[in-house]
Amino acid sequence: MHRLQAICLAALGALGLLTLASCGGDGSTPPSGQGTGAGGDPAAGGYSIVTTCGMVTDLVTRVAGDRATVRGMMRNDVDPHTYNPTRNDIATLEAADVIFYSGLNLEARLSDALVRMAGSGKRVAALTSGIDPKDLLEPEEFEGHFDPHVWNDASLWAASVSVIRDTLSAQDPAGRSGYEERATALEREILAVHDYAKQCLATIPEASRVLVTAHDAFNYFGRAYGIEVHGVQGVTTEHEAGLAEITRLVTMLTERKVNAIFVEQAFEEDHVQAVVEGAQARGHDVRIGGKLYSDAMGEPGSYRGTFVGMVDHNVTLITRALGGKAPEQGLYGKLTW
16 A cells, blocks of 8 residues: 555544545636536535546546536646645635545645545545555556556546445435446446457557557556557656657667557647657657547546546547557547547
């Protein structure tokens, strides 16, 4: 278990609260209503929920249904690793009845506030607390910390739904049956897109099963779906890509004849473009295969703005760009390019 998690569990266990972790962005809370919302009816047990990044907000909104109002703090175009909470953000968290975040140090700059609020008796839950620690990755360069990007293995993110169900049932016992029903349906949808990922990505020719992205967010993806992954930057975007790393990737792409690499939503493309230009200077044509959603999802209200749509987009784009077979419009025919 991550050391911070262990400390938080020991400190908060007597209060019956769930384990904590952290997340980041650009320091701006979306205006009222820009987050995800459901009109919680006070007469029916309505209450307020605040969430951090989009992958958390989407799942919580689905399970909460109309029993609560859900507000997402982070816009979908920001980097959660570097999110600086404002005073308004802290006030929003303090006013919430329940707080959900991803955890595993993703929202690092919110850690102190989350620990403090949990210690005051507020329900604060990390979705990653529902995942067995033995299933978590601990990259060498991230020694002492787990890789936080667990949602890129959809089967692991499905396991986090139980945290939402149980937390909301404890907050609002009268709504338990609805939470259980919606959680079961959501888990089924997530596991369906997980199966789609396995089937599509398996069609990529063996020599082309190499995924190079802007930062090292796809380790769980690679393990789950049998793809070798490389990031131009490290696990956290606060780690800058160096010349040696860019040169290493250029050499690998050139020697192995990999023809496509990918940029990511909410991240600058400069380092990826440097790799492309380096390979081209050596006579190897590498193209940018498209934009992936790694730490952020698509526009709110769109299919890509849901977790299932995010995975569908990534899987379909990667499969087709690397020479595999996937339907152009994705699992449900909802993708347009």
